[in-house]
Amino acid sequence: MTFDVYDTTLRDGAQQEGMNLTVADKLAIAPLLDELGVGFIEGGWPGAIPKDTEFFRRARTELILKNAVLAAFGSTRKAGVAVADDPQVRALLDSEAAVLTLVAKSDVRHVERALKTSRAEGLAMITDTVRFLVAEGRRVILDAEHFFDGYRFDPVFATDAARAAFDAGAEVVTLCDTNGGMLPDRVTDVVGALRAALGEGPRLGMHAHNDTGCAVANSLAAVDAGASHVQGCVNGYGERTGNADLVAIVANLELKLGMDLLADGGLRESTRIAHAIAEITNIAPFQRQPYVGASAFAHKGGLHAAAIKVDPDLYQHIDPKAVGNDMRMLVSDMAGRAAVELKGRELGFDLTGQAELLTRVTNRVKESEAGGYTYDAADASFELLLREELTGERPAYFEVESWRTIVETQPGQGQGRGALASAEATVKLRAGGERFVSTGEGNGPVNALDQALRLALTRIYPEIDRFELTDFKVRILDTEQGTDSTTRVLVVTTDGERTWSTVGVGPNIIEASWEALLDAHVFGLLHAGVEPR
Numbered sequence: 001m002t003f004d005v006y007d008t009t010l011r012d013g014a015q016q017e018g019m020n021l022t023v024a025d026k027l028a029i030a031p032l033l034d035e036l037g038v039g040f041i042e043g044g045w046p047g048a049i050p051k052d053t054e055f056f057r058r059a060r061t062e063l064i065l066k067n068a069v070l071a072a073f074g075s076t077r078k079a080g081v082a083v084a085d086d087p088q089v090r091a092l093l094d095s096e097a098a099v100l101t102l103v104a105k106s107d108v109r110h111v112e113r114a115l116k117t118s119r120a121e122g123l124a125m126i127t128d129t130v131r132f133l134v135a136e137g138r139r140v141i142l143d144a145e146h147f148f149d150g151y152r153f154d155p156v157f158a159t160d161a162a163r164a165a166f167d168a169g170a171e172v173v174t175l176c177d178t179n180g181g182m183l184p185d186r187v188t189d190v191v192g193a194l195r196a197a198l199g200e201g202p203r204l205g206m207h208a209h210n211d212t213g214c215a216v217a218n219s220l221a222a223v224d225a226g227a228s229h230v231q232g233c234v235n236g237y238g239e240r241t242g243n244a245d246l247v248a249i250v251a252n253l254e255l256k257l258g259m260d261l262l263a264d265g266g267l268r269e270s271t272r273i274a275h276a277i278a279e280i281t282n283i284a285p286f287q288r289q290p291y292v293g294a295s296a297f298a299h300k301g302g303l304h305a306a307a308i309k310v311d312p313d314l315y316q317h318i319d320p321k322a323v324g325n326d327m328r329m330l331v332s333d334m335a336g337r338a339a340v341e342l343k344g345r346e347l348g349f350d351l352t353g354q355a356e357l358l359t360r361v362t363n364r365v366k367e368s369e370a371g372g373y374t375y376d377a378a379d380a381s382f383e384l385l386l387r388e389e390l391t392g393e394r395p396a397y398f399e400v401e402s403w404r405t406i407v408e409t410q411p412g413q414g415q416g417r418g419a420l421a422s423a424e425a426t427v428k429l430r431a432g433g434e435r436f437v438s439t440g441e442g443n444g445p446v447n448a449l450d451q452a453l454r455l456a457l458t459r460i461y462p463e464i465d466r467f468e469l470t471d472f473k474v475r476i477l478d479t480e481q482g483t484d485s486t487t488r489v490l491v492v493t494t495d496g497e498r499t500w501s502t503v504g505v506g507p508n509i510i511e512a513s514w515e516a517l518l519d520a521h522v523f524g525l526l527h528a529g530v531e532p533r
């Protein structure tokens, strides 16, 4: 049986608020979708959006796809206009895409109120455009906009719209839940009724939006009711609450229902590809995204870990490798010894049989977390804690003698909002048998401390030059204490290859930041293979 996986990330996904893809972005995303193994990549709407016209022009020479066929999206001819004279339809042909996907009104209320035309003309717009494009040698898919709402209001018109498309030569009619308001049982009813009306031959598709949080479920319901074409977007991108997440749809169909859909076993690459696409769209990946999210197989509960130690399948619905993801253990005050042992294994330490050590580490984590630390978001600080318990000491890269910061304003600039404050910090430390006193300046005390610390350390450890602080998060823990509250700081650092997170807690933001910064440097040096000098 033919079954299509049709990606619309570059067209409907791009309708997401805040997303603005350049032609280069689209040309970079398309090969990733092809690698994922989808059958169709909808590239955009040529003739309507200049960047999309340009995308199809450049795709002809710059895009080599091994699995997917490029589809161009556009609407049926306008009401009262001959199809051959419609510039939008002409632009579709000019795109040279082999597959053309036409959006058409299948809700009679839209025909009468939005298009301001008659039922007969609404159907003729479909017939004429599909027939014209098929006669030009193109494969045509019809996206029947508002199909479900339309069918529930007037099933005769909605059915006639689908029939008109098939009679004119469309290979698939995609039923669109344009407003995203459907629930799975309603999708089942409508797809089932339409199939009964049209017979088994015509191929139906599903295009779901996520306004009820049911887009993936609605897509599965449609397939269960006989649809053989699903549309969606990687990472669930799309207007309002997004389109159906294509990877989740496919993973459910492949892993739960035993279908074989993506070319070259692409599902096993889906986590990497979803994240690579997120890099290009510049939209931070959603941690808790089903299947491909960083937290999708991250376990925090101590009891879960105890069972996972026996058999990971006991607490996981699939093997994460099936989607290219990984199981991760999170260590926190909810961890028990089993979680610490598994986390240790993940970090490269075999703690099997070390019951006393495991108890010590578990207790230390619980006590520290009660004081405000959080290790599930700071793997690197946990690793340093674990090493300290294993060896009895921290790697002795340097020894801090003291540090101080000064924040001041210039005369006349220290009043109220917008005052221009600057900061200076002095750090005194010993490293490599020498004593360093260094001063740093910055736009705030933490920045100045970081500068001073780096200045001192790079003289002995030039490797630190590669470390870059990429994120800095501050959380006030006991807010009822006002400005006297405990502060937690999380710092994310990278050396360009590896990224690590560290945590610091203190009675003020500077102390907390200092602790997180020290951990960041120690962890970075350790993993760069640097010996204390």
Ligand SMILES: CC(=O)SCCNC(=O)CCNC(=O)[C@H](O)C(C)(C)COP(=O)(O)OP(=O)(O)OC[C@H]1O[C@@H](n2cnc3c(N)ncnc32)[C@H](O)[C@@H]1OP(=O)(O)O
Pocket: 012, 045, 047, 048, 049, 075, 076, 077, 078, 079, 103, 104, 105, 114, 115, 125, 145, 178
């Ligand atoms: C559900 C979906 O996601 S569908 C895709 C939605 N995406 C987009 O709209 C992005 C690209 N759109 C655009 O760039 C513009 O809206 C364009 C170029 C398509 C149209 O722009 P304009 O010509 O300025 O028209 P405008 O957007 O104001 O109105 C839409 C026109 O299309 C007509 N139209 C709307 N749907 C259809 C349809 N399915 N078939 C034929 N004509 C249609 C309307 O009747 C209206 O025609 P009119 O100008 O003769 O009154």
Ligand SMILES: CC(=O)C(=O)O
Pocket: 012, 103, 143, 144, 145, 146, 176, 177, 178, 179, 207, 209
């Ligand atoms: C065609 C489309 O994107 C929709 O109806 O939602």
